[in-house]
Amino acid sequence: MADKSSQVDILTSIDTPLGGDDIRKVGAGLDVKHIRDDVWYFTDGTVVFLVEDKLFRVHGAIFARDSELFQALLSLPQGDAQRDEIGGHSDDNPIVCAGDSIEEFRALCWALYARPSDILLQQDYNTVDVPKLIKIVAISHKYDFAAYQDWALGVLGAHCSAYPTSFFAKCGTWSNVCTIFRLASQCNQNALVQEMEQSWLRRTSNASKSEGLTAFGYALDVAETSDSFRQFHGKLYYTYLQTTVMFCVRFQEGVESTGILDTASHIDTSLSKFSEERRYRILSGFWSLSRLWRKLSQPPKLENSHPPCTGNHTRDCVPKWQAWWKDALDEAMGQGRCENDPGKLIQAMQTRVRAEPLQLACASLVEKQIGLMKERFDDTLADHFLIPKQSSDSKTTADSSSNSELPRLSLI
Numbered sequence: 001m002a003d004k005s006s007q008v009d010i011l012t013s014i015d016t017p018l019g020g021d022d023i024r025k026v027g028a029g030l031d032v033k034h035i036r037d038d039v040w041y042f043t044d045g046t047v048v049f050l051v052e053d054k055l056f057r058v059h060g061a062i063f064a065r066d067s068e069l070f071q072a073l074l075s076l077p078q079g080d081a082q083r084d085e086i087g088g089h090s091d092d093n094p095i096v097c098a099g100d101s102i103e104e105f106r107a108l109c110w111a112l113y114a115r116p117s118d119i120l121l122q123q124d125y126n127t128v129d130v131p132k133l134i135k136i137v138a139i140s141h142k143y144d145f146a147a148y149q150d151w152a153l154g155v156l157g158a159h160c161s162a163y164p165t166s167f168f169a170k171c172g173t174w175s176n177v178c179t180i181f182r183l184a185s186q187c188n189q190n191a192l193v194q195e196m197e198q199s200w201l202r203r204t205s206n207a208s209k210s211e212g213l214t215a216f217g218y219a220l221d222v223a224e225t226s227d228s229f230r231q232f233h234g235k236l237y238y239t240y241l242q243t244t245v246m247f248c249v250r251f252q253e254g255v256e257s258t259g260i261l262d263t264a265s266h267i268d269t270s271l272s273k274f275s276e277e278r279r280y281r282i283l284s285g286f287w288s289l290s291r292l293w294r295k296l297s298q299p300p301k302l303e304n305s306h307p308p309c310t311g312n313h314t315r316d317c318v319p320k321w322q323a324w325w326k327d328a329l330d331e332a333m334g335q336g337r338c339e340n341d342p343g344k345l346i347q348a349m350q351t352r353v354r355a356e357p358l359q360l361a362c363a364s365l366v367e368k369q370i371g372l373m374k375e376r377f378d379d380t381l382a383d384h385f386l387i388p389k390q391s392s393d394s395k396t397t398a399d400s401s402s403n404s405e406l407p408r409l410s411l412i
């Protein structure tokens with residue numbers, strides 16, 4: 001986003017594109033023949049933009065109306081030196097929008113010139129063009145069309161909430177899914193982010209199939225880009241481990257039979273499809289969670305504090321608590337519900353304490369703490385996988401090398 005603090009700053013940023021990804025003047029005497037866009041070239045337009053090889057001639061007032069960036073850019077009077085330098089007066093001297101795609105710019109034009117009937121079609125899940133709305137969010141976010149960005153995000157959020165299982169397919173490609181997920185996070189659209197996280201985890205839980213593995217790979221690509229996705233990042237690995245039936249006491253489940261000698265010398269290579277870093281996280285997480293499960297096999301220590309127990313805590317509460325925990329553990333294991341998955345075991349404890357309240361003088365405090373166990377487990381999940389806490393901009397390009405580890409398949 002350009003700095004909006006002053007007109008001078010905006011123009012400075014335009015003259016010196018941020019990472020070559022902003023508006024800049026290309027100057028006269030273009031060598032390449034550019035083509036007028038079929039739809040968004042109005043002969044009575046007042047400003048000409050060049051996006052890739054397409055010329056867009058549009059009405060400056062429309063662009064300036066809802067974007068402070070374009071307002072500052074286009075409000076300079078004709079004859080002003082800076083205005084002349086920026087260009088945009090003719091096909092030979094367009095304003096170059098570097099970093100934008102033709103489709104993104106067309107989507108922006110569509111939004112700015114849309115008829116009410118066009119807008120209404122986007123409210124209906126059967127007629128909405130989700131890829132177009134994603135492009136509108138992206139380019140509106142870049143050029144400070146806040147109202148259009150918020151509108152498109154709102155429509156996408158409503159559709160995702162109403163149709164969570166098919167929303168990803170509506171996005172068209174994994175690239176679009178990743179783009180809108182990142183943008184929703186950057187724009188603090190927490191409800192949309194959470195809906196998409198749940199959808200992604202559901203798809204990852206099907207990681208025994210190639211589609212699920214692909215979903216897992218793209219989710220990791222996104223999760224690795226920002227510390228704000230750290231908890232989601234941990235949940236992804238945890239969900240993946242659950243799909244591998246490694247958390248399972250019924251060992252024969254999910255295991256293919258091989259010959260006697262082949263079985264004895266079998267070396268598992270199922271993680272070879274992952275990058276070294278991701279393999280390391282999977283192994284670390286499995287080890288750490290297995291150790292946690294072992295730890296849960298013993299009743300946690302029952303403290304007598306905050307507020308102090310009104311009964312005879314040591315004589316009555318502690319042994320009852322230990323017996324309750326052991327019974328709960330035996331029940332969960334006996335029914336095969338939690339296997340050796342610490343998260344499921346904690347969930348089983350929560351369920352049991354609600355169904356059968358503890359008969360202790362300090363029962364309410366203990367129940368409250370059991371209720372918070374799952375929350376604490378979720379909060380620390382990423383730690384098991386040794387996912388570092390990092391700033392969002394400390395992400396290195398080296399990580400992107402792992403992106404090629406999984407197949408790239410379009411959703412449609």
Ligand SMILES: [Zn+2]
Pocket residue numbers: 304309310311312313317318360361362363
């Ligand atoms: Zn007590």
